[in-house]
Amino acid sequence: MIPxxxxxxxxxxxxxxxxxxxxIKRNLITVFMSIExxxxxVNLSFVTFAHQWHLVKGQIFVFFVxxxxxxxxxxxxxxxIAVFRARSTLAVDRIDLMKL
Amino acid sequence: xxxxxxxxxxxxxxxxGFLINGVLGRRLPKSLVSMVALLAPLASFAVVLNAxxxxxxxxxxxxxxxxxxxxxxxxxHIDFSFALDQLSLIMLLVVTGVGFLIHIYSVGxxxxxxxxxxxxxxxxxxxxxxxxxxxxxxALLMFVGWEGVGLASYLLIGFWYQKTTAAGAGKKAFILxxxxxxxxxxxxxxxxxxxxxLTFSEIAAKLAANPGWSGGILTALALCLLLGAxxxxxxxxxxxxxxxxxxxxxxxxxxxxxxTMVTAGVYxxxxxxxLYDRSPFALSIVAIVGAATAIxxxxxxxxxxxxxRVLAYSTISQLGYMFLGCGVAAxxxxxxxxxxxxxxxxxxxxxxGAVIHGMGGEQDLRKMGGLRKHLPITFxxxxxxxxxxxxxxxxxxxxxxxxxxxxxxxxxGSGKVLWFVGLVTALLTSFYMFRLWYLTFMGxxxxxxxxxxxxxxxxxxxxxxxxxxxxxxxxxxxEKFSAYLSPAVGSLSLExxxxxxxxxxxxxxxxxxxxxxxxxxxFYRANPETPTKLAASVPAGYNLLANKYWIxxxxxxxxVKPLMALSKFVLEWIVDIAILGxxxxxxxxxxxxxxxxxxxxxSGNLRSYxxxxxxxxxxxxxxxxxxxxxxxxxxxxxxxxW
Numbered sequence: 001m002i003p004x005x006x007x008x009x010x011x012x013x014x015x016x017x018x019x020x021x022x023x024i025k026r027n028l029i030t031v032f033m034s035i036e037x038x039x040x041x042v043n044l045s046f047v048t049f050a051h052q053w054h055l056v057k058g059q060i061f062v063f064f065v066x067x068x069x070x071x072x073x074x075x076x077x078x079x080x081i082a083v084f085r086a087r088s089t090l091a092v093d094r095i096d097l098m099k100l
Numbered sequence: 101x102x103x104x105x106x107x108x109x110x111x112x113x114x115x116x117g118f119l120i121n122g123v124l125g126r127r128l129p130k131s132l133v134s135m136v137a138l139l140a141p142l143a144s145f146a147v148v149l150n151a152x153x154x155x156x157x158x159x160x161x162x163x164x165x166x167x168x169x170x171x172x173x174x175x176x177h178i179d180f181s182f183a184l185d186q187l188s189l190i191m192l193l194v195v196t197g198v199g200f201l202i203h204i205y206s207v208g209x210x211x212x213x214x215x216x217x218x219x220x221x222x223x224x225x226x227x228x229x230x231x232x233x234x235x236x237x238x239a240l241l242m243f244v245g246w247e248g249v250g251l252a253s254y255l256l257i258g259f260w261y262q263k264t265t266a267a268g269a270g271k272k273a274f275i276l277x278x279x280x281x282x283x284x285x286x287x288x289x290x291x292x293x294x295x296x297x298l299t300f301s302e303i304a305a306k307l308a309a310n311p312g313w314s315g316g317i318l319t320a321l322a323l324c325l326l327l328g329a330x331x332x333x334x335x336x337x338x339x340x341x342x343x344x345x346x347x348x349x350x351x352x353x354x355x356x357x358x359x360t361m362v363t364a365g366v367y368x369x370x371x372x373x374x375l376y377d378r379s380p381f382a383l384s385i386v387a388i389v390g391a392a393t394a395i396x397x398x399x400x401x402x403x404x405x406x407x408x409r410v411l412a413y414s415t416i417s418q419l420g421y422m423f424l425g426c427g428v429a430a431x432x433x434x435x436x437x438x439x440x441x442x443x444x445x446x447x448x449x450x451x452x453g454a455v456i457h458g459m460g461g462e463q464d465l466r467k468m469g470g471l472r473k474h475l476p477i478t479f480x481x482x483x484x485x486x487x488x489x490x491x492x493x494x495x496x497x498x499x500x501x502x503x504x505x506x507x508x509x510x511x512x513g514s515g516k517v518l519w520f521v522g523l524v525t526a527l528l529t530s531f532y533m534f535r536l537w538y539l540t541f542m543g544x545x546x547x548x549x550x551x552x553x554x555x556x557x558x559x560x561x562x563x564x565x566x567x568x569x570x571x572x573x574x575x576x577x578x579e580k581f582s583a584y585l586s587p588a589v590g591s592l593s594l595e596x597x598x599x600x601x602x603x604x605x606x607x608x609x610x611x612x613x614x615x616x617x618x619x620x621x622x623f624y625r626a627n628p629e630t631p632t633k634l635a636a637s638v639p640a641g642y643n644l645l646a647n648k649y650w651i652x653x654x655x656x657x658x659x660v661k662p663l664m665a666l667s668k669f670v671l672e673w674i675v676d677i678a679i680l681g682x683x684x685x686x687x688x689x690x691x692x693x694x695x696x697x698x699x700x701x702x703s704g705n706l707r708s709y710x711x712x713x714x715x716x717x718x719x720x721x722x723x724x725x726x727x728x729x730x731x732x733x734x735x736x737x738x739x740x741x742w
Contacts, residue, residue, distance in 0.1 A: 022710050031706070096704030 007048040014041030028080050028090040032073075039069050105151045107165045107182040110192065111231040113147075114140045117224035125217025134207045137220035141203050141227055145196040151184055152193065161185045161587060162301065164237055171240075175296055183237035183300065187588035190435060191234040191367055194442045195360050199227050201562035202355040205450050208558035209351050209457060219259060219349065226252035230360055234367065239288050239298040242368070246284065246332065249361045250277045256356060257348040269344035276341040280331015284368075287324035290317065304374045314378040322375050322382030325368065326389070333365030333419045335393045340652055342416055346408040350453030353408060358415050358449050359442035366422040366438050370431045370589050377429065377590065384514065387427020391521040394420030396649075398528035402535075403635075403645045406463050407452050410536050414489070415445055417525060421504055424522060428515065430507030431589035432582035436574075437500035443573045444488040444497060447566035451482040454559055455540060458552040465536065470545040474552040477560050479541045481567035486537045488570040490530035490613040493606070499574030501526065502606050503582075506594060509605060519605075523612055530616025538624035 018038030025031050043062045050058025084090055117140030125133050155161060162185035171178040184192075203223060210219050229252055233245025250273075258270030288298060294317055295303050307313065329335070334342035345357045356362070369376060369386065376383050394417045401413035418441050425434030456463055458475055472479045488495035491502065505526070509519040545552075554560070582592040594602070623630045635642040644650075701712065 019714055023707060023714060026707075092706045095706065 004048065004052055008045060011041050011045040011048065014038075014044060017041075026091050026093060028083065028092055028095070031092060032076055032080065036069060036073070039065055104165060105154060105159075105163065105184065106147060107151070107184060107235060108167055109147045110144045110182075110196070110235065111228045113143045114224040114227035114231070116140060118221045118228060120221075121217045121224065122221035125221055128217065130211075130216060133217045133220060137224060138200070138203050138207065140224050141196055141200040144227065144231065145193075145200050148189070148192045148196050152189055155184075155189065164301075166237075176292070178238055178240050178298060180241065181237035181299070182235040184235065185588045186585050187367070187370060187435065188234050190439060190585070192231065194439055195227065195230050195234060198359045198442050198446050198566070199230075199355055201565055202351050202359075202446060202450065205354075205453070205559050205562040206349075206351040208556045209453055210349060213349075215259065219256075222252055222255045222259070223352070223355070226256065226356060226361070230364075233364055237299060237301070239291060239300070239372075242371075243281075243284060243288065246328075246364065246368075247281065249356070249364065250274060250281070250332070253277075253345070253356050253361055256352040257345045259348055259352065263347065265344075266347040269341075269347040273341040273345050276338050277331045280328045280338055280365075283324045283327025283331070285328075287321055287328060290321045290324060294321070300371060303372070307374045307378060315381065318375055319379040319382045322372075322379045323385065325372055325375070326382065326386055329365030329368050329423075330389060331365075332368075333362050333423070334416050335365070335389050335419060335423055336396060339393060339397065339416050340655065343409050343412040343648075346406070346412050350408065350449060350456060353412070354446045354449030354453070357412070358445040362415065362419060363422065363438045363442070366419065366426060366434055369423075369426045370435055373426075373429075373431050373589050376426070383427050383429060385427075387424055387508070387511075387514075387518055390420045390423025390425070390427050391518050391525075392420070393417065394424060394525040395521050395528070396420075398525045398532065399645055400648050401532045402528060403642060405465050407455065407465050407468075407536065407540065408449070408463055410465070410532060411445070411448050411452060414448075414529065414532065417529060418445065418489070421501060421522065421525070424508060424518060425504040428504075428508045428511045428518065429590075430504060430592050432585040432592045433500065433503035433507050433578060435585060435589065436578055436581050437497075437504055440488065440496035440500040440570075440573045443566055443569040444485040444495075447481060447485040447563060447570055448489070450559070450563055450566065451478050451485065454478045454555040454563065455552075457555055457559070459547075459550050462547065462550065465539040467547040467550075468540045468545075469543045469547075470541070471552055472541040475541075475554050477554065478563060481563040481570075482537065482541065484567040484570045486533045488573075489533050490616060491526055491609055492530075492613050492617075493610050494571075494575070496570050496572065496574035498606075498610070499576075499578060502609055503578035503594075505609060506602055506605055507592065509601075510594065523609065526609055527612045527616045530613040531620050534617045534620035535624055538620060542625060543628070 015038050018034045018036075018041055021034030021037065022031055025034060043065055046058040046062045046065070048058075050056065050062075080090065083095060087095060089095070117136050120136050121128075121133055128136075151159075151163075155163075162183050164181055164183045166179045166181040168180050169177070170180050203220075206219065206223065210216055213219060226249060229245045229248025231245075233242055233249060236242035236245055254270045254274040257273055258267045260266045261270075291298055291303065295306055297303060297306075331338045342357060342362065346353055348357075376386065397413045397416035397420060401410050401417065404410045404413060418437070422434040422437050422441070425431070425437060454475065455468065455471060455478060458471070458478070459468060462468065484495065488497040491498045501522075505519055505522045508515050508522055511518065578592075578594070582594075586592070623634075647653075701708075
């Protein structure tokens, strides 16, 4: 059986990759994908602990996170399309005003 | 066993009158207003008479009635207590008796005034505070009355507040009295610090228990109280409010600024006389202030042309006599003069009111004349008052003024000087009073357009009663009077080694008074052009007197102007610009400054937000994880003083 630590290490690595991507990437789509990466890193640790302690709560949490992530993706992509239409760019550094 | 005399009724009845007329007066018919206003002092007077009756029936004096505790803090106990003794009884009789007469007079005098109810509510308020002042058993309660009469005086001087001069005069009186009250307050603090009590009887008892205690702090105390007395009683250097106070209705001048309130200073000195007795220096200051004021004000009165102003300066001068009496420790003589002065000066003011009323508002002596035929009753009562104030035997003023002068003469040291000043003042007094008498009533009218008419009986009745009192008010004589007052103010010894000294001095005083009459007769009846010629021959002297020694102007330049400039500076620069403006600028500055810093965070740059978020999470993580990690290695950070 694979030890617990390995799962957690993977989860933390995924999350950190997501954070770093979120911070350094300039394309809005990439930033968005980084967020998904962070969410999934967290999901992985939820599932790991649920398996470890034989509790179903962690798994239920993961479903919740997935639902929210799906909703977020729908809204977020819509916003991205709207921004792109208005500005013809997706570089986050240049989208720094509250109005379109 | 003393039965209760219900002393509380004496002040509270006028207070009830004040409340009724003050709150409802505008909606009540005039007759009801007058009834309430007159019944209140009359009922008070009846209570006082009842007290006087039980005193003659053998009531033990001083009779103290306590109505509860006011202040009880540590060693300080102050009660609502009224003390009735010979001194306060005399004062009460004067205040409520003369006060009642003036109320009657006011019904006639103020009949057509719009503020009829307001006037009477103020007048009753004054009586309330004045009786509190007189009855107070301790200095603090006296101070309440003291401040209250000042308030009533302010309200009544400024009664016709639409006139700026009247409003200004009210303010002037109030502010100058504040200076005196400051002295009174400091005096009370000194009393508390040195006696631990403000009750007059306890102070007297403590002084009696320490016969060696004199001078020093007692002098300071007495001088502070004297400052209070000079403010209230219009003595040098705080007298200048009283002439201006004549802006008020004339009955007010009679009641407050002649008969009662202005004598409160004399009453206060007599009330605290054990202190003064222990401080010869303070006593001599009282005498000097009194004598100086007496002659100073009398000289100003010589040339005034406004009938009420002559009387105002005359009041200041007569109050100076009373201070002189106190200053030579002849308290009973001072109170005696206070009483007779209340009669004839109230009468003079009321008569002046009747003259002004009859002349249709004219106050200038130069435009009167020949009123004897038109106002016969007023004329005869003024004659009685003039002879009384001039000090001619056997009118009331003679007995009291003579007692003061005699007591001054007997005083060792500077007594003769004080006596001489008093004698010269008597000459001046006689002259200016007969001048007023001649100019008003004698000769022919100098203003033929006016058709003077006699006043209604509501005004003449009080005049006649007061005239009778001006004639006979002094017949009791100083010996009996001082013997009666001696339990309250100490006995007055008028024994002299020289035989017939008293008679000689009295004869001299009467001669001087007659001389003043004679001069006035020469000037204003026989040769009416003499005064003008005399004034033209010494213009400097005449101008000095006519302009009242320019004291108002000197005070204006030396005190009022710098104070105004300072107040203006403090208000405009320190309060307005520095404090108010400073606070506004400070608040604005804080907002701008913090805004300038916080603004940088809100750049709109998504990645910088993300960076701050990540940094925050990292910081939180460190805070939580590091202690746990350290703990797992056996290091307890709490012990290390974090």
